Amino acid sequence: xxxxxxxxxxxxxxxxxxxxxxxxxxxxxxxxxxxxxxxxxxxxxxxxxxxxxxxxxxxxxxxxxxxxxxxxxxxxxxxxxxxxxxxxxxxxxxxxxxxxxxxxxxxxxxxxxxxxxxxxxxxxxxxxxxxxxxxxxxxxxxxxxxxxxxxxxxxxxxxxxxxxxxxxxxxxxxxxxxxxxxxxxxxxxxxxxxxxxxxxxxxxxxxxxxxxxxxxxx
Ligand code: DC
Numbered sequence: 069x070x071x072x073x074x075x076x077x078x079x080x081x082x083x084x085x086x087x088x089x090x091x092x093x094x095x096x097x098x099x100x101x102x103x104x105x106x107x108x109x110x111x112x113x114x115x116x117x118x119x120x121x122x123x124x125x126x127x128x129x130x131x132x133x134x135x136x137x138x139x140x141x142x143x144x145x146x147x148x149x150x151x152x153x154x155x156x157x158x159x160x161x162x163x164x165x166x167x168x169x170x171x172x173x174x175x176x177x178x179x180x181x182x183x184x185x186x187x188x189x190x191x192x193x194x195x196x197x198x199x200x201x202x203x204x205x206x207x208x209x210x211x212x213x214x215x216x217x218x219x220x221x222x223x224x225x226x227x228x229x230x231x232x233x234x235x236x237x238x239x240x241x242x243x244x245x246x247x248x249x250x251x252x253x254x255x256x257x258x259x260x261x262x263x264x265x266x267x268x269x270x271x272x273x274x275x276x277x278x279x280x281x282x283x284x285x286x
Pocket of ligand 1: 080103106163
């Protein structure tokens with residue numbers, strides 16, 4: 069069977085990571101978390117003292133830094149940043165560098181290389197709209213702000229943030245607003261994406277729904 073390109077987009081806490089990983093495992097595909105790439109670049113910009121709003125400087129840093137993303141680890145320039153990139157400071161840094169058009173251009177090129185041979189499930193904000201506009205399958209996962217905040221607050225990979233769900237709601241909605249209103253590749257559902265509302269659904273139910281979308285396409 070032809071190896072597909074599957075794009076999974078949506079706001080933070082919609083369940084993209086868990087669902088994308090499960091779909092990739094089910095199909096024997098590679099899973100790539102594109103957000104981890106923006107996080108790694110934000111981490112390195114802070115470490116090197118590069119201003120997070122300097123498009124050319126951050127893009128230059130990104131283009132000379134190899135980034136590896138697997139389900140087990142994220143590295144940039146050989147540094148293992150798997151845990152270091154899941155903090156409130158890097159939430160903000162990643163959102164800042166993700167606004168920069170030249171930085172996006174560098175990372176989008178790499179993301180397209182990952183998908184060149186198909187057999188990939190990539191999650192992010194612009195995968196179905198910009199990175200792979202011709203993806204075989206496009207899914208847009210959403211959930212209510214409260215449900216997304218609950219998931220984020222109980223995510224053991226994410227450390228150091230507020231633990232009260234109401235505080236996480238405030239933070240998440242502010243960051244989503246940044247992602248939705250930025251000029252460069254704002255977050256929105258591609259017109260040909262299947263929108264799946266995951267509010268109140270178990271991971272298994274959502275994975276089943278998404279696999280049905282995939283099967284309908286082949
Ligand atoms: O999915 P995440 O929270 O790890 O993403 C980190 C930041 O990067 C977030 O502000 C959204 C942004 N991002 C993006 O602009 N485009 C992507 N394809 C993936 C993430």
